[in-house]
Amino acid sequence: MAPKTSAKICGMGHSMKRKEDPRFLQGKGNYIDDFTLPGMLWLDIVRSPIAYGKIKNIDSSKALEIPGVLAVLTGKDLEAYNLHWMPTLMSDTQMVLPTDTVMYQAQEVAGVIATSRYAAADGVAAVEVEYEPMKPVMDPFKALEDDAPVLRTDKEGKTDNHIWHWEAGDKEATDKIFDEADVVVREKMHVPRIHVASIETCGCLADFNPVEGHLTVYMTTQAPHAIRTVLALVAGHVGLSEEKIRVVSPDIGGGFGGKVPVYPGYVIAIAASVVLGTPVKWIEDRMENLQADSFARDYHMDAEIAANADGRIRALRIKTIADHGYSDAQAAPSKWPAGLFSICTGSYDLEQAYAEVDAVYTNKPPGGVAYRCSFRVTEAVHCMERVVDTLAHKIGKDPAQLREENFIPKEAFPYHSPLGWEYDSGDYQAAMDKAKEMIGYDDLRREQAEKRARGELMGIGVCSFTEVLGAGPSKDFDILGIKMFDSAEVRVHPTGKAIARFGTKSQGQGHETTYAQIIAEELGLPAAHVQVEEGDTDTAPYGLGTYASRSTPTAGAAGAMAARAIRDKAAKIAAHLLEVSEEDLDWEPGTFSVKGAPDKSVSIQDCAFAAYTNLPPGMEPGMEATNYYDPPNLTFPFGTYICVVDIDRGTGEVSVRRFVAVDDCGNIINPMIVQGQIHGGLTQGIGPALYEEMTYDEDGNNQAGSFMDYLVPTAVETPAWETGHTVTPSPHHPLGAKGVGESATVGAPPAIANAVVDALAHLGVTHVEIPIRPDRVWEILREKGVAE
Amino acid sequence: MATHQITVTVNGAAHAATVDSRLLLVHLIRDDLALTGTHIGCDTTHCGACTVLMDGVPVKSCTVLAVQADGAELGTVEGLAGADGMTPLQEGFQEEHGLQCGFCTPGMLMTGTALLESNPNPSEAEIREAISGNLCRCTGYVNIVKAVEYAAGKMGEGD
Numbered sequence: 001m002a003p004k005t006s007a008k009i010c011g012m013g014h015s016m017k018r019k020e021d022p023r024f025l026q027g028k029g030n031y032i033d034d035f036t037l038p039g040m041l042w043l044d045i046v047r048s049p050i051a052y053g054k055i056k057n058i059d060s061s062k063a064l065e066i067p068g069v070l071a072v073l074t075g076k077d078l079e080a081y082n083l084h085w086m087p088t089l090m091s092d093t094q095m096v097l098p099t100d101t102v103m104y105q106a107q108e109v110a111g112v113i114a115t116s117r118y119a120a121a122d123g124v125a126a127v128e129v130e131y132e133p134m135k136p137v138m139d140p141f142k143a144l145e146d147d148a149p150v151l152r153t154d155k156e157g158k159t160d161n162h163i164w165h166w167e168a169g170d171k172e173a174t175d176k177i178f179d180e181a182d183v184v185v186r187e188k189m190h191v192p193r194i195h196v197a198s199i200e201t202c203g204c205l206a207d208f209n210p211v212e213g214h215l216t217v218y219m220t221t222q223a224p225h226a227i228r229t230v231l232a233l234v235a236g237h238v239g240l241s242e243e244k245i246r247v248v249s250p251d252i253g254g255g256f257g258g259k260v261p262v263y264p265g266y267v268i269a270i271a272a273s274v275v276l277g278t279p280v281k282w283i284e285d286r287m288e289n290l291q292a293d294s295f296a297r298d299y300h301m302d303a304e305i306a307a308n309a310d311g312r313i314r315a316l317r318i319k320t321i322a323d324h325g326y327s328d329a330q331a332a333p334s335k336w337p338a339g340l341f342s343i344c345t346g347s348y349d350l351e352q353a354y355a356e357v358d359a360v361y362t363n364k365p366p367g368g369v370a371y372r373c374s375f376r377v378t379e380a381v382h383c384m385e386r387v388v389d390t391l392a393h394k395i396g397k398d399p400a401q402l403r404e405e406n407f408i409p410k411e412a413f414p415y416h417s418p419l420g421w422e423y424d425s426g427d428y429q430a431a432m433d434k435a436k437e438m439i440g441y442d443d444l445r446r447e448q449a450e451k452r453a454r455g456e457l458m459g460i461g462v463c464s465f466t467e468v469l470g471a472g473p474s475k476d477f478d479i480l481g482i483k484m485f486d487s488a489e490v491r492v493h494p495t496g497k498a499i500a501r502f503g504t505k506s507q508g509q510g511h512e513t514t515y516a517q518i519i520a521e522e523l524g525l526p527a528a529h530v531q532v533e534e535g536d537t538d539t540a541p542y543g544l545g546t547y548a549s550r551s552t553p554t555a556g557a558a559g560a561m562a563a564r565a566i567r568d569k570a571a572k573i574a575a576h577l578l579e580v581s582e583e584d585l586d587w588e589p590g591t592f593s594v595k596g597a598p599d600k601s602v603s604i605q606d607c608a609f610a611a612y613t614n615l616p617p618g619m620e621p622g623m624e625a626t627n628y629y630d631p632p633n634l635t636f637p638f639g640t641y642i643c644v645v646d647i648d649r650g651t652g653e654v655s656v657r658r659f660v661a662v663d664d665c666g667n668i669i670n671p672m673i674v675q676g677q678i679h680g681g682l683t684q685g686i687g688p689a690l691y692e693e694m695t696y697d698e699d700g701n702n703q704a705g706s707f708m709d710y711l712v713p714t715a716v717e718t719p720a721w722e723t724g725h726t727v728t729p730s731p732h733h734p735l736g737a738k739g740v741g742e743s744a745t746v747g748a749p750p751a752i753a754n755a756v757v758d759a760l761a762h763l764g765v766t767h768v769e770i771p772i773r774p775d776r777v778w779e780i781l782r783e784k785g786v787a788e
Numbered sequence: 789m790a791t792h793q794i795t796v797t798v799n800g801a802a803h804a805a806t807v808d809s810r811l812l813l814v815h816l817i818r819d820d821l822a823l824t825g826t827h828i829g830c831d832t833t834h835c836g837a838c839t840v841l842m843d844g845v846p847v848k849s850c851t852v853l854a855v856q857a858d859g860a861e862l863g864t865v866e867g868l869a870g871a872d873g874m875t876p877l878q879e880g881f882q883e884e885h886g887l888q889c890g891f892c893t894p895g896m897l898m899t900g901t902a903l904l905e906s907n908p909n910p911s912e913a914e915i916r917e918a919i920s921g922n923l924c925r926c927t928g929y930v931n932i933v934k935a936v937e938y939a940a941g942k943m944g945e946g947d
Binding site: 017018020021022023024025027028029031033117118196197198199200201251252253254256285286287509510672673675676678679680681682683684706707708712714715716718721 | 808810811815818823824825826827828829830831832834835837864865866868869874878881882883885887888889890891892893894897912915916917919920921922923924925926927928929930931932933
């Protein structure tokens with residue numbers, strides 16, 4: 001689609017170079033660890049070496065003898081202020097610091113405050129903690145057995161490790177279809193516990209001014225406004241009041257959902273600053289980050305589909321056990337404990353579906369962040385896309401063809417899914433056609449047949465996903481009661497330049513550029529003249545932040561609506577300046593002209609100047625607007641991914657030879673940035689598909705607690721991604737956009753897993769668990785007698 | 789703890805410092821010299837966010853002691869752009885969208901700078917190999933490779 005605006009204005013559709021780049025490229029970004037304040041102290045944290053046990057004693061005396069160590073804070077110290085526990089975003093509770101029991105390895109046990117980061121680390125090493133270890137419960141299925149020890153003894157009346165049950169769909173009607181179906185296929189699968197592993201870890205600098213009772217917290221947060229409210233709610237009793245709390249989220253070195261929750265380290269730093277009256281900084285190191293926070297997934301799913309003999313899919317049934325670790329600390333909308341898992345029927349037109357999830361406590365760190373995922377969409381898509389392939393192999397139909405025969409047809413939109421969603425728009429066949437054409441699908445199938453005849457292992461994997469984004473409409477979506485709208489405030493200065501502030505917070509998505517393009521699109525001001533700001537709760541309008549691909553669907557829409565309100569005012573001013581009525585004006589981006597007399601015109605900049613200098617009688621001066629956008633529905637981006645893998649029969653190694661991703665995210669704001677989002681998401685998809693998993697031994701020891709063992713893809717493993725797109729605008733979003741940040745993370749793992757299974761299907765293999773490590777594949781090859 | 793008098797030249801300027809034996813080079817650069825463009829992303833020399841040039845060779849400054857840098861010429865991201873503006877490699881990163889959150893970028897730039905110094909016309913495979921000690925979680929590497937290729941092309945134009 002050709003852009004509507006000129007390259008000078010640079011509205012939607014232009015691949016504008018990013019405004020944030022020059023500072024990042026010259027070492028002038030401002031990330032959390034770059035902040036220092038006079039008198040600043042350092043917090044470092046003593047962590048539990050065991051997964052479960054009683055704390056018999058904490059002896060700080062040797063630590064306090066170390067020069068520079070000023071204080072050691074324990075759970076007992078925080079208990080005096082009733083700050084030793086905190087609520088999670090899912091209305092569960094979590095220890096800030098323990099008073100008697102540790103529940104997972106690397107749990108925070110004490111905080112050491114010192115004058116330097118080295119002294120603080122010395123202090124941590126010198127704190128002596130005596131534990132009485134207990135046998136941890138690491139397996140969520142065992143945690144549900146009758147004789148399992150009850151882990152959350154802090155919760156009054158708790159008699160088991162079950163957290164909640166969630167279900168969607170008509171069980172009876174679904175079961176009936178299964179009973180009468182020609183074909184039923186079933187696959188059990190685990191989407192393992194993984195970690196966001198943003199290259200910047202978490203941290204904060206808490207600065208309490210005891211004279212004014214004012215707290216400023218600079219912190220790595222994707223949701224600064226919500227954090228401010230949470231701080232006011234949980235620390236109101238110690239005198240922190242919302243108007244005296246300022247949260248500043250600076251440049252963030254990757255978030256991916258891991259910087260949404262409140263971790264104990266933040267709270268300890270804030271508590272220390274309040275108690276000591278001096279700034280306190282806490283910066284997590286990589287091992288703390290990998291071992292204690294930012295976990296995602298860990299869904300054990302048992303999925304079945306019922307179909308006609310010809311492959312027409314009729315129903316889906318999924319039973320899931322969700323391992324949340326020690327506390328339900330996921331970041332999901334309040335009414336959606338299993339997130340948006342009910343998108344699991346995906347791109348297919350089913351008669352019925354029934355999905356259920358049971359959440360379980362174990363002795364793992366609290367988990368469930370929405371890692372580059374709109375709340376459990378990744379798990380849902382993996383499940384459906386894998387089991388569709390199982391059906392294809394069972395009935396001997398090409399997996400792409402089976403998908404095409406079951407797609408929701410484009411005439412059926414808006415489509416009502418059996419689990420209650422109203423899909424806004426889609427053209428799934430178009431994305432499939434484009435992906436097949438780009439990769440040369442039919443040729444690849446011929447090549448595969450030839451290679452198979454020679455004994456070579458080559459697989460082609462297809463995934464046609466549908467996502468659900470943009471949480472969300474206030475009738476259904478809130479976090480701790482706060483509705484999930486988002487906001488924009490746009491102010492045009494007399495010289496025709498503007499500042500636009502938003503309730504979201506970029507972590508690399510390029511909001512300073514794309515939001516400016518949205519304003520440029522609507523107002524005709526050059527995007528270069530629009531300064532975008534986010535992340536400071538003192539200046540930005542209230543919003544719920546950036547995660548779950550919600551920025552474009554919510555705050556982006558708010559920006560467009562605010563800009564339109566300004567344009568409406570500008571039209572009245574233009575009519576006044578041109579001495580015509582408003583109805584006699586034409587609008588081209590940036591210019592109002594008189595109908596039939598195009599040389600009689602005024603620019604948007606002229607209107608801005610007049611808003612401060614030469615107003616129509618009775619008009620309020622100034623040129624600004626604020627919009628709080630409550631979306632009428634979610635958005636449903638989709639795409640088809642096809643990849644080719646080759647498997648080494650000697651080592652079991654899977655190499656991704658080619659990967660084509662065709663995405664449809666509606667209208668595109670900046671094609672360069674959209675492509676970059678896809679590239680990054682695909683790489684965060686190949687990670688869990690082939691390499692990444694956070695594993696524990698039966699004693700609860702983390703076995704992937706550094707980058708030595710938690711294998712993030714490097715440039716060598718990552719293929720040269722090939723991308724394409726189709727455009728099916730959202731009918732309800734003001735810009736027709738849908739959001740794109742997470743599609744690739746969601747769509748890539750099943751495409752790769754399907755390719756590996758496809759390479760092995762003729763050997764009778766129907767499923768391989770992710771991550772598909774060489775040893776897993778080699779075991780299969782050995783079992784099937786084809787290992788070299 | 790023993791302390792040492794050291795002298796380092798950073799981006800052309802000489803600095804004298806008294807450092808503890810255990811002080812990491814990255815902390816000397818960030819905390820003592822206030823050059824915060826060099827970042828810390830892991831503790832195990834895997835991520836490369838802390839990459840700086842030491843006598844022209846890329847090193848991970850989180851696993852070099854400050855005393856080991858005594859007498860060395862160090863280069864950090866702050867020293868890349870000159871009076872003429874950004875280097876072709878920095879320009880390439882912007883042109884090819886080779887960065888998103890920007891946290892790994894300084895390390896990538898230092899590794900890429902050293903690569904182009906030793907190999908002015910690297911192949912895609914050579915670029916990927918060279919940056920394989922620098923992790924990026926945002927870009928998927930494709931555009932970082934293109935950024936290095938852009939710089940190689942631009943630097944070769946005069947030949």
